[in-house]
Amino acid sequence: MEILELNNLWGEVKAKLISELPENAHPWINPLEVTGYDNGVLTLVTGQMMGRDLLKRNYYQSIVKVIKSVTKNPDSDFVIIFDENAAKSLKKENERLQKKVNAAIQKEQAMENLSYMQSASNLNLKYKFENFVVGKSNEFAYKVTKSVAENPASKYNPLFIYGNSGLGKTHLMQAIGHYTIFKNPKLKVKYTKTEDYVNDFISNSRNGIDTVENMSKFNKKYTNIDIILIDDIQFLESKKKTMAQMQHTFDTLYNKGKQIVITSDRLPKDIPTLTSALCSRFEMGLMVELTSPDKQTRVDIIKKLAKDNSFVFDEDAVEYIADNFSSNVRELEGAFNRVSAYADVSSEPITLSLAKKVLNCSINEKEISIPKIAEVTSKYYEVTTEELKSSSRNQKISMARHMAIYLTRELTGQSFVSIAEYYEKKHPTILFAYEKIQKDIKINKKMAAAAREIKQALKVI
Ligand code: ADP
Ligand code: MG
Numbered sequence: 001m002e003i004l005e006l007n008n009l010w011g012e013v014k015a016k017l018i019s020e021l022p023e024n025a026h027p028w029i030n031p032l033e034v035t036g037y038d039n040g041v042l043t044l045v046t047g048q049m050m051g052r053d054l055l056k057r058n059y060y061q062s063i064v065k066v067i068k069s070v071t072k073n074p075d076s077d078f079v080i081i082f083d084e085n086a087a088k089s090l091k092k093e094n095e096r097l098q099k100k101v102n103a104a105i106q107k108e109q110a111m112e113n114l115s116y117m118q119s120a121s122n123l124n125l126k127y128k129f130e131n132f133v134v135g136k137s138n139e140f141a142y143k144v145t146k147s148v149a150e151n152p153a154s155k156y157n158p159l160f161i162y163g164n165s166g167l168g169k170t171h172l173m174q175a176i177g178h179y180t181i182f183k184n185p186k187l188k189v190k191y192t193k194t195e196d197y198v199n200d201f202i203s204n205s206r207n208g209i210d211t212v213e214n215m216s217k218f219n220k221k222y223t224n225i226d227i228i229l230i231d232d233i234q235f236l237e238s239k240k241k242t243m244a245q246m247q248h249t250f251d252t253l254y255n256k257g258k259q260i261v262i263t264s265d266r267l268p269k270d271i272p273t274l275t276s277a278l279c280s281r282f283e284m285g286l287m288v289e290l291t292s293p294d295k296q297t298r299v300d301i302i303k304k305l306a307k308d309n310s311f312v313f314d315e316d317a318v319e320y321i322a323d324n325f326s327s328n329v330r331e332l333e334g335a336f337n338r339v340s341a342y343a344d345v346s347s348e349p350i351t352l353s354l355a356k357k358v359l360n361c362s363i364n365e366k367e368i369s370i371p372k373i374a375e376v377t378s379k380y381y382e383v384t385t386e387e388l389k390s391s392s393r394n395q396k397i398s399m400a401r402h403m404a405i406y407l408t409r410e411l412t413g414q415s416f417v418s419i420a421e422y423y424e425k426k427h428p429t430i431l432f433a434y435e436k437i438q439k440d441i442k443i444n445k446k447m448a449a450a451a452r453e454i455k456q457a458l459k460v461i
Contacts, residue, residue: 010034016066042078052080122191127174135297141288145172149179152259156286161263163290166330169263173229188225194235223252227259234264238273298322311340317355370422376457377404406437
């Protein structure tokens with residue numbers, strides 16, 4: 001029997017004994033330790049010789065009855081062994097276990113606290129550093145943000161993150177919050193959208209008689225913290241009172257040595273409504289820009305999303321999405337979501353043609369004709385277009401033909417019948433070629449590379 005299981009069994013027996021036996025037996029029961037339960041016999045150890053003898057003499061039947069009722073074994077019995085050392089070492093083991101259990105409880109408590117703090121701070125669980133894909137366009141912003149999270153209010157205060165919509169400003173900003181709470185649960189973090197801050201301020205300052213009290217509550221809420229994360233400051237109302245309040249919040253926190261992080265879709269000087277006092281404050285620390293992700297980062301983001309959500313995307317489906325959603329990560333994610341949701345519902349594999357069908361966006365498709373693909377593919381394989389269209393079974397020629405047919409279907413979405421017409425072949429032949437390459441590409445890297453290079457030559461990627 002496992003020690004924990006054994007302890008549980010004994011715990012139950014002991015509790016029953018305490019409740020059923022008279023009080024004067026308790027001092028002998030309490031120090032008993034359990035060491036085993038084999039073949040229905042419960043072995044107990046005590047460091048008290050008198051306890052062993054008294055229990056056996058006066059309560060033998062009652063104890064057996066209790067053990068039987070707990071173990072549900074009618075043949076139960078027990079022995080009590082006197083052993084001072086065994087009792088001691090068992091006690092140690094029990095203490096060790098208890099410590100372990102306490103630590104587990106504490107950890108659970110800490111996790112509970114953590115999630116409570118995360119929701120109290122207004123943070124979205126998805127926006128953590130580990131979910132942020134780093135690439136050229138955001139590397140600097142990422143590093144700076146991470147450094148602020150590691151050492152708040154030391155180097156970069158305030159930190160001003162700016163850039164177009166959908167590039168990860170909110171994500172990075174909230175990542176600071178998660179990181180801080182995790183590393184140092186004592187620190188208070190507050191994330192607020194500028195809009196919510198403004199509305200909160202307006203509703204508090206409007207309430208007639210309670211104004212002073214309300215305002216002090218408001219101030220406490222936004223200044224009795226260690227890190228404030230103010231999102232989308234471009235939405236700060238141009239009213240004098242709101243500006244003054246923001247300045248007050250900023251100054252209070254700054255003077256207390258607290259970290260301030262602000263985001264905006266543009267630089268402070270380009271926000272026309274901002275007072276010059278606020279503008280100069282926001283410019284005081286470090287300003288970092290997030291720019292549109294480069295191709296590699298876009299590909300990495302889709303791949304990470306696919307991995308995290310257990311979807312398998314064909315390489316060219318990833319490429320296709322990355323090529324068509326190049327300026328905004330939110331839209332890139334949206335495209336990923338649409339394609340994966342469709343694949344999930346239809347149980348179709350995520351191929352280029354599926355991505356195209358779902359996203360319905362055209363990438364110079366009109367320019368990619370069947371003859372154009374034939375021409376570029378024959379050049380790639382160093383065969384002529386006549387050979388490509390012929391019935392030659394020469395390995396190089398039929399390879400080129402199959403690839404051209406596959407690419408035609410993938411890139412133009414033309415029916416197999418029209419492709420068959422162009423190649424003057426029967427429909428099943430075309431279907432066979434398409435399916436063969438589709439399969440081979442997945443397992444043959446050289447072939448996948450060939451398909452990619454031809455697409456590059458066709459300027460579709
Ligand atoms: P912004 O605040 O700049 O408008 P968000 O932070 O809301 O942009 O980002 C939009 C979406 O794109 C979010 O779902 C976010 O998780 C995701 N996102 C942005 N950049 C990245 C990145 N580098 N890696 C992973 N996801 C990202
Ligand atoms: Mg945002």
